[in-house]
Amino acid sequence: MQYYTDLILILDSTVRLAVPLLLACLAGLYSERAGIVDIGLEGKLLGSAFGAATVAAVTGSAWLGLLAGIGVALCFSAVHGLASINLKGNQTISGVALNFLAAGLTTFLGQAWFQRGGMTPQLGNDQRFTPITLPFANELADVPIIGGLYSELISGHNILTYFAFIAVPLTAFVLFSTRFGLRLRAVGENPKALDTAGMSVTRLRYQALIITAILVGIGGTYLSVAQSSGFNNNMSAGRGYIALAALIFAKWRPWPALLVCLLFGFLDALQFRLQGIDFPVIGQVPVQAIQVLPYLLTIILLAGFIGRAVAPKAAGIPYTKER
Amino acid sequence: MSARAPLPRWVDIALLPVLNVVLAFLIGGLIVLAVGQNPLQAVGVMVYGAFGYGTGVGYTLYYTTDFIFAGLAVSLAYHAGMFNIGGEGQAYLGGLGVILIALALNGLHWTVMFPLMIVFGALFGAFWAFIPGYLQAKRGSHIVITTILFNFIATSVMSYIITRILKPEGVNSDESAPIEAISRIPRLGEFFSFFGRSPANLSILVAIVALVFCYWLIWHSKFGYAMRALGHNPVAARYAGISGTRMIIITMAICGALAGMVAVNNVGGVQGRLILNFVNGAGFVGIAVAFMGRGHPIGVALSALLFGALYQGGQELAFSMPGITKEMIVTIQAMVILFTGAMGDMLRIPLMRLFDRRATAGTP
Numbered sequence: 001m002q003y004y005t006d007l008i009l010i011l012d013s014t015v016r017l018a019v020p021l022l023l024a025c026l027a028g029l030y031s032e033r034a035g036i037v038d039i040g041l042e043g044k045l046l047g048s049a050f051g052a053a054t055v056a057a058v059t060g061s062a063w064l065g066l067l068a069g070i071g072v073a074l075c076f077s078a079v080h081g082l083a084s085i086n087l088k089g090n091q092t093i094s095g096v097a098l099n100f101l102a103a104g105l106t107t108f109l110g111q112a113w114f115q116r117g118g119m120t121p122q123l124g125n126d127q128r129f130t131p132i133t134l135p136f137a138n139e140l141a142d143v144p145i146i147g148g149l150y151s152e153l154i155s156g157h158n159i160l161t162y163f164a165f166i167a168v169p170l171t172a173f174v175l176f177s178t179r180f181g182l183r184l185r186a187v188g189e190n191p192k193a194l195d196t197a198g199m200s201v202t203r204l205r206y207q208a209l210i211i212t213a214i215l216v217g218i219g220g221t222y223l224s225v226a227q228s229s230g231f232n233n234n235m236s237a238g239r240g241y242i243a244l245a246a247l248i249f250a251k252w253r254p255w256p257a258l259l260v261c262l263l264f265g266f267l268d269a270l271q272f273r274l275q276g277i278d279f280p281v282i283g284q285v286p287v288q289a290i291q292v293l294p295y296l297l298t299i300i301l302l303a304g305f306i307g308r309a310v311a312p313k314a315a316g317i318p319y320t321k322e323r
Numbered sequence: 324m325s326a327r328a329p330l331p332r333w334v335d336i337a338l339l340p341v342l343n344v345v346l347a348f349l350i351g352g353l354i355v356l357a358v359g360q361n362p363l364q365a366v367g368v369m370v371y372g373a374f375g376y377g378t379g380v381g382y383t384l385y386y387t388t389d390f391i392f393a394g395l396a397v398s399l400a401y402h403a404g405m406f407n408i409g410g411e412g413q414a415y416l417g418g419l420g421v422i423l424i425a426l427a428l429n430g431l432h433w434t435v436m437f438p439l440m441i442v443f444g445a446l447f448g449a450f451w452a453f454i455p456g457y458l459q460a461k462r463g464s465h466i467v468i469t470t471i472l473f474n475f476i477a478t479s480v481m482s483y484i485i486t487r488i489l490k491p492e493g494v495n496s497d498e499s500a501p502i503e504a505i506s507r508i509p510r511l512g513e514f515f516s517f518f519g520r521s522p523a524n525l526s527i528l529v530a531i532v533a534l535v536f537c538y539w540l541i542w543h544s545k546f547g548y549a550m551r552a553l554g555h556n557p558v559a560a561r562y563a564g565i566s567g568t569r570m571i572i573i574t575m576a577i578c579g580a581l582a583g584m585v586a587v588n589n590v591g592g593v594q595g596r597l598i599l600n601f602v603n604g605a606g607f608v609g610i611a612v613a614f615m616g617r618g619h620p621i622g623v624a625l626s627a628l629l630f631g632a633l634y635q636g637g638q639e640l641a642f643s644m645p646g647i648t649k650e651m652i653v654t655i656q657a658m659v660i661l662f663t664g665a666m667g668d669m670l671r672i673p674l675m676r677l678f679d680r681r682a683t684a685g686t687p
Contacts, residue, residue, distance in 0.1 A: 039467070083665040092406055092467050094665035096610060097657050104653030105354070111648045112358035118648070241471055248468065286487065288479040295472040295479075302464035311465075 008148045010269050015157065016227065018265025019164045020045065020236075023219030024243035025250070025257045026164075026171050027212040033175065033252060034208030035188035035314040039095030040080055041216055042240025043102035048073045048220025050106040053120040053231035054113070056127045056224075065127070065225045066160075070217030076102070077213040085205050088318035099240070107233055120224070120231040129158040129226035160222045167215065171254040184208055188312035191319040201319045216240075245298035252312060264294045330671070330678060340617060340663055342670050344629075347658035354654065360646045372639025373632035379639070381511060381521020386605075387631030388523070388588050391530040393609025394627050395537050396452075396582040398618040400466075402541055403574040404554035409455060409470030410582040411606025412477030413448040417583025419484065420447030421590040422597040425502045436506045440591040441529060441584070448583020449576040451477060456575025460568040466575075478600075485599055499597040508592035524592035529584055538620040540577075550574055582606060604653075608634075611656045614664035630656070 024041050031038040051072035056065030076098050083094040107118040114120055137155035141147050175181040183204055186194050191201045223239075224231045246264055250256035271290040278284055330339070352362035373383045393410045400407035420443035425436060455469040482497075489499035508525050512518040541547040552560040553570050561567060589601050608630055615629070616622025633656075637649035662669070 039471075079661070083661065087666050087669055089665040089667065090406075091665075093610075093614065093660060096408065097661035097665055100607070100611075100653055100657035100660060104650045104655075104657055107650035108354070108648050108654055109358065111650070112360075112646060118650075238475060241475065244468070245472065286483050288483040292476050292479040295475045299458070299464070299469060299472055299476075302469060303458050303462040304464075 004145070005148060006273075008152045010266070010273055012153050013269040013272070014262060014266040015153070015161065016265075017268045018261045019161050020219045020222050020227070020239050021243050021246060021264055022164045022258060022261040023160075023167070023215050023222065024240055025246045025261050026167055026254065027215035027219065028244055028247045029171065029175075029250075029252055029254060029257060030184070030208045030215070031212040032247065032315050033188045033312055034184050034205050035191060035312055035317065035319070036080070036084055036205055036209060037091040037095065037316040038080070038212060039092050039244065040076060040098035040240075041095075041243055042236055042238065043095075043099035044073045044076045044213065044216045045220045045223065045240045045243075046099075046106055046234065046236040047076055047102040048217040049224035049235055050102075050110065050120070050220075050231045052217075052221035053123065053224035054110075056123055057121040057230070060127050062123075062127055062129050062225050066129075066218065066221045069221035069225070070214050073213035073217035073220065074210065077209040081206050081209045084318060085202055085209075088320065091316050091318075103234060106231070110231065110233075118233040123225065123229040125229075127225070128229055129160055129222075131156045131158055132162075158222075158226045160218055160226050163218065164222075165258075168254050168258045175254060180207075185312075188314050191314050195319070195321060201321075205319075242294055245294060248311075249298055249301055251310070267293050330675060334674060334678065336617070339667075339670060339674065340615065340622070342674075343662040343667065344615060344659060346670075347655060347662045350658055351651065351655040355647060355651065358646065360644065365640060365644060365647055365651075368640055368643045369633065369636025371636075373636040377517040378519035378521045379635060381518035381523040382635040382638070383628070383631045384511070384518075384523040384527055385521060385588070385593065385631075386634045387627045388527045388530045389585050389605040390608050390612050390627035390630050391534060391624060392581050392584040392588070393606050394612030394616060394623040395533055395609075395620070396578040396606075397609045397613035398616065398620075398623055399537060399541070399550075399581065400574060400578045401613060401618050402547075402554050403550045403570060404557065405459070405466045405571065405575070407452070407470055407575065407578050408467055408610065409452060409473050409606075410578075410585075410609045411602050411604070412470070412474035413451045413579040413582035414585035414602045414606050415477045415481050415600075416451040417444040417448035417579075417586035418590045418597050418601060419481065419586075420444045420583065421586045422489065422499050422502075425506060425591060426500060429500075429506060430503050431506050433506055433508060437508055437525070437591070440508070440587050444583040444587045444591070445580035446583070448586070449580040452575040452579025452582070453572060456572040459575075460571040466571075474606075482599060485597060489597060497599045498594075501596045502591070504595075507595045508587070510592070522593040524588065526584070526588035526592050529587065533581060533584065534620040534624055537581075537623075541618075541620075546573075582609070608656060610664075611659045614667075615659050617663075 024045055028038050028041050048069035052065040052069030055068035056062050080094050080098060083089040084091040110118040110120060134155035137151040141151040175185065183194060183199060187201055187204045195201050223235055242264055246257060246260040249260045267290055271287050274285050274290065275287060355362040355365055372379050374380055396410045396413065397407050421440045424439050424443040428436065451473060455466055455473055458464040458469050459466040485499060486497050490497060491500045511523045512520055549565045549570055552563060552565055553567055557567055585602060585605050590597050594601060612623055612626045612630055615626035633652045637652040640647050641649055
């Protein structure tokens with residue numbers, strides 16, 4: 001029974017840690033499927049976490065914070081779109097620039113506005129997205145097996161978490177069963193075909209970037225207004241990059257993205273659990289060994305040792321209409 | 324629209340990059356203004372902090388040294404058509420090479436130790452760039468992604484090595500044993516009292532040699548020719564008998580070796596020990612330096628100096644104008660990458676129009 005409770009607790013924190021990854025990963029999925037490489041996920045995550053925490057602190061409303069988070073991500077997407085769609089610049093460089101912009105600007109503005117060393121004011125519970133207790137969760141809590149599973153693991157998360165998990169089937173549906181999804185995939189594989197059919201490549205790519213911004217904006221808001229209560233310096237801590245790795249690992253598909261993000265979240269949760277625990281024979285597992293696993297796995301995959309990750313064909317290439 | 328005449332050479336090489344940088348600084352100034360601070364006063368403080376007194380100049384040169392190495396590590400790869408974001412990790416690994424040789428032969432005179440540290444820093448840095456290079460060349464894994472991932476792996480690996488292996492008994496902070504004073508690279512202040520106790524050291528000479536070497540390598544060697552051919556047109560390069568695989572791997576290794584020199588400056592010179600995260604973002608500044616300097620060693624030297632001054636001046640800001648944190652520099656760095664790297668052509672079209680008109684007006 002003890003092991004079961006432990007397992008439920010680890011899985012519970014797995015879910016919590018996977019949510020921002022999942023949102024950023026799905027965000028990247030839309031943009032890369034449309035042919036726009038988005039290294040800037042990290043910066044968008046950080047920027048929207050800051051925007052959300054700031055507005056939530058000033059207005060006292062978590063929902064306005066969410067809007068602000070999405071708003072910041074939209075601004076970043078707009079710059080990225082201007083550079084990579086209109087000006088046909090290098091998408092990787094633009095993304096890298098946006099990451100630095102977020103890192104610099106959040107700390108700078110945070111200090112200038114709040115004088116707390118870059119942190120935003122602590123948010124009260126009414127200014128945050130707090131856990132939702134699903135129906136009967138309290139009643140079922142004492143039932144063996146199901147109680148733990150339902151009351152601990154499934155119930156008791158905030159609304160953004162539930163949204164993140166709903167976004168997976170939604171994305172799968174949009175991508176593979178709607179006209180928009182077909183066009184989105186086409187514009188990432190062969191933009192010329194769409195152009196010849198009379199559709200605007202520019203318009204479609206901007207649409208993809210808008211969806212990207214909304215998802216990653218929610219992810220950033222989750223970091224600062226749901227998971228924590230306020231913004232900390234560099235609080236995205238490389239999650240945008242891990243999301244990118246997860247996206248590659250999932251081969252740009254929504255359901256595998258869910259699995260990979262849960263796996264990476266699980267590794268993250270495990271790392272906290274295993275700290276200071278002695279194992280027979282191997283002794284203590286160094287935290288660094290677990291930290292490094294998501295990156296290592298992605299590199300092994302990229303090297304083609306476990307399957308092959310093939311990016312959308314037109315990803316990273318600006319589209320130039322024939323003159 | 325008919326094809327426009329290309330821009331005059333001086334516009335392309337000098338005016339366009341300068342305008343882009345000015346644009347970056349203007350927006351930076353507007354942001355400072357937006358939070359109610361005086362950007363001109365900030366510039367004044369920074370210029371004084373960076374060039375106003377000997378120790379300040381020394382700090383500026385110390386940062387410049389780091390940024391030259393990091394900038395070259397990005398530039399060289401860029402000439403071969405690759406984007407090396409891994410300078411940060413390559414420099415970090417270089418630190419391992421430097422400290423291992425320095426601790427193994429601790430107490431040796433610096434004249435012998437200095438070259439050894441260069442060799443080992445270069446070897447370890449090169450190794451960390453060789454793997455992504457190899458994976459790109461042989462297995463087709465995209466270099467941008469692998470170098471980013473290798474930065475993270477470097478962070479974990481090095482933090483394990485420093486805290487679990489190199490950290491001596493009874494020391495609280497996470498760092499290796501110190502290198503003895505006689506083995507460390509001497510500070511410039513020991514030769515010229517002008518530089519005071521600033522960290523600038525003889526590594527700056529290595530940076531100058533590296534600049535000259537890269538100039539020769541890119542434009543005056545067979546290797547550089549092959550490298551640029553690969554960068555311009557990989558298909559044509561292959562028809563010309565250039566092995567892309569070999570070029571990618573060797574170029575990346577050289578880039579890693581250059582990034583490893585950041586460790587010589589810091590581990591062998593300034594700190595005299597290996598500390599956690601000693602690279603502190605210098606590898607990333609290299610990206611801005613490379614784009615701003617357009618991959619040319621002279622440009623790299625000038626933009627490294629500019630960023631060196633910004634970083635040192637930024638430290639000074641923290642004392643004189645508490646309303647502005649040094650993160651403003653990171654913001655400007657981002658803007659420089661954006662305008663000179665990703666949106667480099669934004670001003671090109673209006674400029675072309677301008678010069679077109681002048682040309683037609685001149686020849687009726």
